[in-house]
Every structure is written in structure tokens, then in C-alpha cells.
Amino acid sequence: MRPKIAIFLITCMFIFLSFGLLNLELIQGKMNRDLSYKNCIRLLSQTGCRGKILDREGSVMVDSKLSYNVVILPQDLRELDKTLMSVSPILGKSPEELKKRFRRDYYVPSVPVAIDKNVDIKKAIAIEQIKQDTPGVIIQPEAVRGYPYGKLAGHVMGYVNEIDRWRLTKLEDYGYKTKDIVGFGGVEEKYDYYLRQEEGGTSVEVDHRGRIVRVLGFQPPHNGKDVKLTLNLKIQKIVEESLGDRKGSVVMMDPYTGEIIAMVSSPGFKPGDFVEKSPSVGNLFSSSSAPLINRAISAAFPAGSVFKVIVATAALETNKINLNTTFVCSGSTRIGRGEFNCWNSHGAQNLLGGITHSCNVFFYRTGLLVGAQAIHDYAVKLGFSHATGFELPYEISGFIPSPLWRKLNKFKNWFDGDTANLSIGQGDVLVTPIQMVRMMAVFANEGYLVTPFITKEIDGKDVSAYERRAVHLPFKESTIKTIRNCLRSVVADPSGTANILSSLSVSAAGKTGTAQAPPGQPHGWFVGFFPFEEPRFVICVFLERAGMGYYSSVVAKQIIGKMISEGLI
Amino acid sequence: MRSSQLLILAIALIIAFMGIISIYSSTYQKEGKLWQDITKRQILWVAIGFAFFLLMSNLNYRWLWDLTYVLYALALFFLLLVFILGAVRLGAQRWLKIFWFNFQPSEFAKLAVIIFLARYFSKKSSYEISLASTKFGIFRGIILPFMVVAIPMGMIIEQPDLGSGMMLLLLFTALLYMTEVKLKYIIMFIVIMLAPLPLFWHFLRDYQQERLLVFLNPNIDPLGAGYTVIQSKIAIGSGWLFGKGWLGGTQSQLHFLPESHTDFVFATFAEEWGFLGCAVLLILYYIIISEGFRIAQRTRDDFARLLAFGISFMLGIQVFVNIAMNMGLAPVVGLPLPLMSYGGSSVLVTFIALGILVNIDKTRSVF
Numbered sequence: 001m002r003p004k005i006a007i008f009l010i011t012c013m014f015i016f017l018s019f020g021l022l023n024l025e026l027i028q029g030k031m032n033r034d035l036s037y038k039n040c041i042r043l044l045s046q047t048g049c050r051g052k053i054l055d056r057e058g059s060v061m062v063d064s065k066l067s068y069n070v071v072i073l074p075q076d077l078r079e080l081d082k083t084l085m086s087v088s089p090i091l092g093k094s095p096e097e098l099k100k101r102f103r104r105d106y107y108v109p110s111v112p113v114a115i116d117k118n119v120d121i122k123k124a125i126a127i128e129q130i131k132q133d134t135p136g137v138i139i140q141p142e143a144v145r146g147y148p149y150g151k152l153a154g155h156v157m158g159y160v161n162e163i164d165r166w167r168l169t170k171l172e173d174y175g176y177k178t179k180d181i182v183g184f185g186g187v188e189e190k191y192d193y194y195l196r197q198e199e200g201g202t203s204v205e206v207d208h209r210g211r212i213v214r215v216l217g218f219q220p221p222h223n224g225k226d227v228k229l230t231l232n233l234k235i236q237k238i239v240e241e242s243l244g245d246r247k248g249s250v251v252m253m254d255p256y257t258g259e260i261i262a263m264v265s266s267p268g269f270k271p272g273d274f275v276e277k278s279p280s281v282g283n284l285f286s287s288s289s290a291p292l293i294n295r296a297i298s299a300a301f302p303a304g305s306v307f308k309v310i311v312a313t314a315a316l317e318t319n320k321i322n323l324n325t326t327f328v329c330s331g332s333t334r335i336g337r338g339e340f341n342c343w344n345s346h347g348a349q350n351l352l353g354g355i356t357h358s359c360n361v362f363f364y365r366t367g368l369l370v371g372a373q374a375i376h377d378y379a380v381k382l383g384f385s386h387a388t389g390f391e392l393p394y395e396i397s398g399f400i401p402s403p404l405w406r407k408l409n410k411f412k413n414w415f416d417g418d419t420a421n422l423s424i425g426q427g428d429v430l431v432t433p434i435q436m437v438r439m440m441a442v443f444a445n446e447g448y449l450v451t452p453f454i455t456k457e458i459d460g461k462d463v464s465a466y467e468r469r470a471v472h473l474p475f476k477e478s479t480i481k482t483i484r485n486c487l488r489s490v491v492a493d494p495s496g497t498a499n500i501l502s503s504l505s506v507s508a509a510g511k512t513g514t515a516q517a518p519p520g521q522p523h524g525w526f527v528g529f530f531p532f533e534e535p536r537f538v539i540c541v542f543l544e545r546a547g548m549g550y551y552s553s554v555v556a557k558q559i560i561g562k563m564i565s566e567g568l569i
Numbered sequence: 570m571r572s573s574q575l576l577i578l579a580i581a582l583i584i585a586f587m588g589i590i591s592i593y594s595s596t597y598q599k600e601g602k603l604w605q606d607i608t609k610r611q612i613l614w615v616a617i618g619f620a621f622f623l624l625m626s627n628l629n630y631r632w633l634w635d636l637t638y639v640l641y642a643l644a645l646f647f648l649l650l651v652f653i654l655g656a657v658r659l660g661a662q663r664w665l666k667i668f669w670f671n672f673q674p675s676e677f678a679k680l681a682v683i684i685f686l687a688r689y690f691s692k693k694s695s696y697e698i699s700l701a702s703t704k705f706g707i708f709r710g711i712i713l714p715f716m717v718v719a720i721p722m723g724m725i726i727e728q729p730d731l732g733s734g735m736m737l738l739l740l741f742t743a744l745l746y747m748t749e750v751k752l753k754y755i756i757m758f759i760v761i762m763l764a765p766l767p768l769f770w771h772f773l774r775d776y777q778q779e780r781l782l783v784f785l786n787p788n789i790d791p792l793g794a795g796y797t798v799i800q801s802k803i804a805i806g807s808g809w810l811f812g813k814g815w816l817g818g819t820q821s822q823l824h825f826l827p828e829s830h831t832d833f834v835f836a837t838f839a840e841e842w843g844f845l846g847c848a849v850l851l852i853l854y855y856i857i858i859s860e861g862f863r864i865a866q867r868t869r870d871d872f873a874r875l876l877a878f879g880i881s882f883m884l885g886i887q888v889f890v891n892i893a894m895n896m897g898l899a900p901v902v903g904l905p906l907p908l909m910s911y912g913g914s915s916v917l918v919t920f921i922a923l924g925i926l927v928n929i930d931k932t933r934s935v936f
Binding site: 002003006007010011013014016017018020021022024025026028029030031032033035036037039040205206207213 | 598743746747800802803804805806807808809810819820823824825839840843844847848851854855858859862865866878881882885889892893896898
């Protein structure tokens with residue numbers, strides 16, 4: 001009896017063991033195998049450099065530099081508190097702060113956590129030296145964005161930062177993942193797909209102490225592709241210097257091709273602040289002067305007197321006036337029930353005089369002859385009220401009102417007074433600096449509406465051919481010629497509003513504008529081109545709340561003057 | 570050669586071979602001459618064990634009866650020697666360095682105790698043919714033999730080697746069950762042994778307490794005491810149905826699994842050979858143990874019967890505790906897996922025990 005029970009018990013023990021094995025090896029087998037690989041396979045990721053951004057001559061505007069991160073590998077860590085205590089005096093940060101960062105970014109033991117980024121090379125060496133006492137702390141070099149010229153062309157370049165939720169959902173299918181560094185705004189965002197590096201790495205088998213036993217596979221990282229812009233670094237610098245601290249925007253463009261040669265928006269920002277995670281970044285978002293907005297394309301303002309060029313074009317094209325049509329300016333004129341002012345009493349003015357002196361009364365009258373709808377139509381033909389098709393993201397379309405729009409959207413009638421306001425670029429007119437430049441290019445290149453663009457080459461391949469071709473506008477040759485002469489007269493005539501530019505050795509032409517935008521000071525515009533005979537540059541200087549257009553022509557003069565002295569024209 | 574002898578020898582050699590390839594797999598990547606020699610040493614031990622098996626299987630087991638007291642005294646002497654000049658390894662003093670090998674007296678003591686108990690309980694009463702133990706009261710049936718066991722057990726526990734000590738206690742209880750001692754005494758004994766268990770807690774060493782706590786929940790200290798169990802479970806589990814293949818185990822080869830050639834050799838084996846390999850191994854162990862029981866039931870000599878039961882129990886309990894401990898189903902104690910784990914004393918003693926078993930079967934018709 002007893003032996004039978006004993007055998008039975010032994011048999012039960014073996015059955016018990018079999019079930020234990022069954023559970024561990026078959027039921028939990030998948031999980032355990034994953035765990036065993038997690039134990040011994042590690043991915044050492046290597047990242048390449050993000051592509052460089054070059055100017056038209058190939059000079060580096062944005063590149064990558066080496067930064068040193070202090071990283072903790074949790075699985076090699078022995079005592080977190082002790083380790084942080086010995087590291088914190090070197091980094092100059094409190095252990096609590098470092099601990100907080102570690103806690104925040106901790107994921108799994110095999111994924112390193114950065115507790116401090118972009119540390120000084122001296123600190124990095126100091127940390128390397130105490131490596132023996134601080135297991136788990138590693139100095140990891142990383143390529144980060146470098147900006148050799150600081151805030152230069154910050155809006156065009158954009159900045160880079162960790163991907164946000166909105167972009168991640170949009171870009172997940174293209175291989176983007178959390179914590180990726182992506183471009184925000186400007187070229188960085190537009191060509192992120194080309195600029196971004198491809199992550200590579202080595203998968204290695206490690207033993208229980210994390211020592212590499214053998215390499216299982218290697219995928220080399222690829223650097224991002226370089227993007228070459230049409231910007232001219234030297235001119236961009238001149239423009240930024242001339243604009244100084246003033247709020248506003250300057251856009252310079254090749255009138256024939258549409259290549260943007262300089263584009264500035266002020267106040268600007270340092271893209272490098274985002275790399276360094278400097279505390280000033282917060283202010284950029286909250287500041288009332290909106291330093292992150294690219295005023296050249298993402299902000300619209302009333303056009304002011306510059307709009308008179310469009311009214312004049314419409315009037316000449318529709319044959320409502322000729323060169324001899326004259327209106328008398330006595331400082332104001334009565335339209336409907338309102339009294340509409342001019343900024344001066346100009347006396348008898350024909351078209352040449354009207355533009356040269358920027359006479360409001362002449363254009364009130366001309367505008368009424370042409371009609372609001374025709375002015376709207378010509379403005380649209382010259383590229384207003386829709387985006388120019390410029391590459392960089394967040395371009396806005398601006399707005400030109402029309403009687404039809406007023407009826408349909410506001411259920412209100414259009415009065416002659418509205419036409420008068422429209423004729424001098426006031427009222428609901430909103431334009432962007434880049435639209436102004438594009439419009440002016442039509443008169444510089446004699447009849448072609450170009451599409452502005454800023455990318456010349458990507459990865460050494462010429463992409464300018466993909467840009468939209470210039471559209472020929474069916475304007476009369478005489479119209480263009482007349483307007484050109486008028487614009488030249490604005491500078492050349494001693495009483496012209498931009499006469500200050502006549503002292504330059506290069507013959508310029510253009511139109512000033514003072515755009516009322518109450519409350520506050522008016523905006524100042526200068527939109528022109530130079531040299532007059534064979535134009536190579538169209539320029540738009542916009543100064544926000546500057547007071548009057550004159551100041552814009554002063555800035556334009558400074559810019560052109562410096563370009564001359566540096567032999568860039 | 571009889572069929573049982575052939576069967577036991579073949580299975581023992583197959584298991585030993587499985588052990589050797591597992592030991593090779595777990596050590597061949599380790600640097601140092603010591604590690605490189607381990608497989609060779611184990612092969613040597615198996616060869617010596619094989620020789621002893623042949624010797625014991627041809628030597629009439631009855632001489633053990635005559636030598637019982639000598640063997641027992643020898644075991645005690647060796648255990649005492651351990652305290653005086655034993656080598657401290659892995660924090661415990663369990664080994665005696667004799668010439669060029671380390672001898673673990675506790676392995677030898679197990680066998681000596683079995684022989685002693687077998688003789689003690691199989692004595693015939695002088696006036697009857699029946700066994701003396703049928704008439705044993707509580708003192709002669711339980712207390713006296715327990716004293717015999719308690720002396721070496723206490724010495725082994727003091728080494729400290731709680732596993733082998735408990736092993737002796739279990740062996741004693743199991744063997745007691747196979748004797749003619751009354752069941753109520755046995756149950757009484759078990760109850761008395763179990764009752765003060767909570768009190769023993771305070772006598773346990775720190776690491777022993779830790780191991781017990783970790784057995785209840787390995788995750789309380791995943792990098793300390795619980796580490797071995799966690800890694801061992803991962804190793805066994807990651808074997809899946811077919812295993813990772815010989816030399817393909819990552820847990821054992823990359824040293825995530827400590828003691829992968831000794832107490833945790835089963836995990837090494839399981840990782841590389843999977844569930845199928847383990848099933849074969851379990852079946853082989855089961856055959857060898859049940860063969861031992863069959864031999865015990867076939868023999869008409871009471872001494873031989875108890876001896877065979879004792880040897881079978883010794884194998885069975887060790888196999889069970891070791892594998893269960895590998896799977897995290899028993900607390901981690903320093904018990905080797907017979908025939909598989911690296912270690913000369915264990916291999917040698919197991920082969921000797923199997924040799925005795927075979928000899929019992931051979932001699933039964935003669936007697």
C-alpha cells in the first residue's frame with residue numbers, strides 16, 4: 001500500500017513539473033522570449049546630420065554642429081541620487097532638477113535618458129573624468145542645428161524643435177515618430193522631408209553587464225539633403241542691418257525669375273534659442289509684437305498709396321483716362337456726402353503728377369471713373385487677394401474688397417466713398433509685402449507676373465524649373481511704359497515722394513505709401529525696382545507703424561546704398 | 570547484464586550527456602582556463618562515476634550493511650572537517666579540497682544516512698522473523714532515528730546549506746513512510762516538524778530569508794535576490810516548443826543567468842532545447858526513478874528494499890526541488906540536479922547510488 005502511494009506522489013510531482021513547464025514555455029513562451037531578447041539585444045542609434053541650408057552662392061546659412069548631451073542609461077545606474085549628486089555640481093544644476101528631468105523622460109531601462117543637453121565641452125570632459133564613480137552616466141555627442149549668423153533670415157529658415165502632436169498625426173505615415181526633431185516654419189518646415197537625416201544604428205548583442213558581445217546588424221545613418229536657396233547672404237545681411245530694430249519687413253526679388261534675394265521680417269528671433277531651449281523661447285510665443293510671424297508673407301496690411309499704381313493701370317487699360325487727363329487738387333474733394341482729403345494741395349495734376357506727388361484727389365476722381373469692380377479685377381490680375389504661390393508655409397492671401405463681395409457677404413451697398421477709399425489703397429484692402437513685390441515686378445520686367453520662390457537646388461538638383469512660370473499679363477505696352485515712367489518720376493522728380501533715392505548712383509523707381517491703420521501711427525511702404533533701365537531687383541520696404549512712407553524710402557536708400565558700396569549691383 | 574541494469578545505465582549516461590552539452594554551452598564563451606576546463610572536468614567525473622557504477626553494481630550490496638557505522642562515522646568526520654578546513658565558496662563552506670578536486674561531504678552524507686536508516690529499520694527482532702520496526706514505539710521509531718539524521722543535518726545547515734539539510738529531513742520522512750513504523754507516529758512527526766516553522770524564520774540567515782521572500786514574489790528585488798529566479802524563468806520560457814538550439818541560448822551564454830552550469834543547468838538546457846527537450850528529460854528521470862521503485866518492490870531483502878526506496882527518493886526529491894526552483898515554483902536552495910549539474914561529488918554519489926540500485930536487482934535471486 002505505502003509504496004503505491006509513494007509512486008503516486010512521485011508521479012504527481014512529475015505531472016506538476018510538466019504543467020509548470022507547459023505554462024512557462026508554451027503559454028508564456030512568447031512573452032519570455034521577448035524578454036530574453038530585450039535582455040540581450042540593444043539598439044545603439046546613430047543619427048546623421050540634418051541637411052544644410054545654403055545661400056545662392058553656396059555659403060552656409062544654417063548647418064549642424066556637435067553638441068554634448070549628458071545621458072543616463074538606467075540599466076547601468078546603481079544609485080540615482082548618488083550619481084546625480086556627483087554630476088550636479090559640474091552641470092551647475094540642482095540634483096532635484098536633474099531627477100525631475102530623468103523621471104519625466106524615463107521610458108525603459110535600456111533607453112538612455114538625457115538629463116542635460118548641449119553642455120559645454122569642458123563640463124563634458126569633467127563628467128567623463130568621474131565616469132568610474134558614476135556608472136550609467138554617458139556623454140553623448142549629438143549633431144544639432146548651428147546658426148553661424150544668429151538671427152539672420154530666421155523667418156525664412158524657420159526653427160527646429162521636437163515634433164508636436166499635430167504634426168505627428170499628420171506625418172506619422174512618412175516615418176516620423178515621437179521626439180523627432182522637425183522643422184517649424186520656413187524652409188525647415190517646408191523641406192523637412194529632404195533636410196531630415198535618416199536614423200541609422202547598430203543592433204548589438206550584449207551580455208549581463210551590457211558589454212557588447214557581437215554586432216548583429218548595422219544600418220548607416222544618412223545625412224539630410226542640403227537645400228540651396230536663392231537668398232543672397234550678403235544682401236540679406238545688408239537688409240537686416242538697415243532695418244535694424246524697426247518693425248516691418250523687407251522683400252527683395254529678381255523681377256524676371258521670381259527668385260527671392262532677401263527676405264526679412266522684424267522683430268526677428270534666434271532659431272538657435274530653440275536648440276538651446278533658452279527661456280526666452282516662451283516670450284517669442286507670447287510677445288505682442290509677434291516675432292515668430294513672417295511679416296513678409298504671413299501678415300497683411302493696408303496698401304496705402306502704393307495701390308495707386310494699380311488704379312492707374314486699371315484706368316489706362318480701360319481707357320478711362322489718358323496722359324493728359326487732369327484733375328485739380330485743392331486739398332480735398334467732395335464725394336457723395338463726404339469730404340475726402342489729400343495730404344497737400346497739389347493744384348492741377350495729370351497722371352504723371354498724380355503718381356509723382358501721390359495726389360489723393362487725382363486718384364479719387366480716377367477711381368470713380370474706373371469703378372470699384374474694375375479696380376478689384378485689376379488688383380486680382382496683378383496678384384492680390386490670393387496667395388502668390390510662394391513656397392514657404394503659412395502664406396496668407398490678403399484681401400481686396402469689391403461691390404459684389406460687399407453685397408454677397410455683408411448685404412450692404414457699395415458707395416462712391418468706398419470706391420474713393422479703395423482708390424488710395426485704404427478701406428478693407430489688405431496686402432502682404434510679397435504681393436507688393438510681385439506686383440512691382442510686373443512693371444520692372446514689363447508685363448510678367450512671376451511666382452516668387454526661394455529654393456534653387458535640393459541635394460544639388462536644380463528645382464527652380466518646377467516653379468511656376470511667369471504669366472504674361474495682356475497689358476498694353478504703352479500702359480506699362482507710362483507707369484514705369486511715373487514710378488521713375490517718383491524718385492527722379494525733385495518733388496517726387498521718394499526723391500531721396502535720386503542721390504544714389506543707381507537709378508531707382510518706385511512708389512511710396514502711407515497706410516492709415518488707426519489706432520496708431522500709419523504704416524510706411526516703399527515698393528520699387530532698380531536699376532531703372534535694366535531692373536535686377538524689386539524691393540519692398542514695409543515699416544509697421546513708422547508714420548509715413550518717407551521712412552521706408554530712407555531704409556530703401558540705405559539698403560541700395562550699401563549694396564552699391566559693396567559692389568553687389 | 571540484466572535489462573534493468575542496462576536501462577538505468579543507458580538513461581543515466583544520456584542524462585549525463587545532456588548535462589555535459591548544457592555545461593559546455595553555458596561555459597564555452599566564458600574566458601579563462603578555469604571555465605574552459607569545466608566541461609572536461611565534468612566528462613572526467615562522468616567517466617569516474619561510470620567506473621564506480623560498474624564497480625558498485627558488481628559488488629554485493631550487503632557489504633554496505635557491514636560497513637554502515639563506518640560510513641556514517643566517515644560522513645560525520647568529513648562534515649566536521651569542512652568546518653575546520655573547508656573552502657569557502659559563494660559565501661558557504663561546503664567543500665573539502667582533497668588533492669585536486671573539491672569534495673562536497675553533504676552529498677556523501679545523504680547516501681550514508683540512507684544506508685544507516687535502511688539498516689536500522691530492517692533489523693529483525695531476535696525472536697521473530699518479522700521486522701523489529703513493526704513494534705517500534707515513538708522513541709525507537711521516530712526519535713532515535715531522527716537523532717541519527719539530525720546530527721549530519723545540523724552540521725550541513727550550519728555550513729550553511731539549508732537545501733541539503735532540508736533534503737535530509739525530507740528523505741528521512743519519506744523513508745519513514747516506507748518502513749513499518751505506525752502511520753500516526755509519522756503524522757505526529759510531520760506536524761511537530763511543521764508547527765514551529767514560523768519560529769525558524771528568526772534563525773534563518775539574511776540571504777535565506779531573502780530567498781524565501783523572493784520566492785513568494787521575485788519582483789520585490791529584481792536585481793538582487795530575485796534576479797536569478799527571474800532570469801531562470803525567462804530562460805526556460807524563452808525556449809518555447811523547440812528551443813533556441815544548442816549554443817543558441819542567449820540567457821545562459823550571455824551570463825544573464827547565474828549558476829547556469831550548476832544549480833540552474835536545467836534552465837540552460839530548457840532554453841536551448843525547448844519544451845520537447847524538457848519533456849524527454851523529465852520522462853528519462855521518471856523512468857529511472859520508477860525503475861528504482863520497481864527494484865525496491867521486487868527485492869525480498871528488507872535492507873535492500875529500504876535502500877532502493879531511499880535512493881529513488883533521493884533522486885526524485887532532488888530532481889523535483891531543483892526543477893521546481895528553476896521554474897520559480899520552489900525557493901532557491903543549493904540543490905544540484907542529479908547527473909546534470911556540474912559537480913564531481915554529486916555526479917559520483919548519484920552514479921554510486923544507481924550502481925547500488927542495480928546491484929540490488931541483480932542480487933535478489935541469489936539471496
